[in-house]
Amino acid sequence: MSGERTEPYFHGHYDGLFSIFSQKPDGGRADGVQGFDHQTASHVLSPSDRLHGSPMDYLLLARGFDASSSQPDDDVVVGSGSGKNAPAGAGDGKTLVTPNFSTSSSVTELVGEEDSGPCKTDQQKQEEEEEKQAEGGEEGREEFKKANNPRRKKKGEKREREPRFAFMTRSEVDHLEDGYRWRKYGQKAVKSSPYPRSYYRCTAQSCDVKKRVERSHQDPTVVITTYEGHHTHHSPVNVWGGAHLSSPSPVIPTNVRHDLLLQQAFPAGYTNPNVHLPRPPPPDYGLLQDIVTSFAHSSQR
């Protein structure tokens, strides 16, 4: 990306994700999120970030990209200026403020740019391994297992990275209800953070979406959620009760009233040709709050 843009923008369909998070007690240094994806993530937290009145200061999201989109991995940078190269901690006016919400759209797409699927040579290698395995015994099977494990690449191969979205929520619960069912498959202590990081996978068959959940150790009320991959199915649970289920979902639940949240994420009068909002509804904080609370409610099982 050109990297020069300093205002929030979208590229393509608004295949981004918004995070709306509130003030950090210490005044909000963006680099306070330890353990968050150091490789690529960036956050913007403004000292003025503040959210009042809501039981759970949620930030959320938006529509991701259509799973069938021909350009699923368009660069998306929201709010944090120059994306993964943006200096963390830049409370430099990119923060978006609304009357009721202070939103800092630090949604970050964390993309391994060069990964776009296995190359043919890899496939050939895999086939070879398969043949080997067919001939070999137990050992061969073990080898085969390793070689074919999509999560464990052979040496020298770059690990493939799905597009990733990270966002922060202010929540008491770690695992936010987002309409999908997740199975926890791991938990790790994070260096420099007293809070562990949890790893979840979508339980749907043939859906390999993962998410990581961790708390900011600087502000324990902030939960950092990182999604990786695209859902290949509809959300089994309609958290928001809306009629928004449409296409196979991106990472972010499609049933979220992203349009409203999007609205929240931009200051009044903000326009950007790259942003395609369905139809800008008038700010309706009451409605938003309804959404937020219902979301919060459903998160606390």
Add this chain to the structure above:
DNA sequence: CGACTTTGACCTGCGC
């Protein structure tokens, strides 16, 4: 009994 969580071990990538 199936679905899910917990947790120690293992693997991989990366910096020194």
Add this chain to the structure above:
DNA sequence: GCGCAGGTCAAAGTCG
């Protein structure tokens, strides 16, 4: 090469 940290596996445990 080594050590560290992140990420994943898989067996065992828990729960409804």
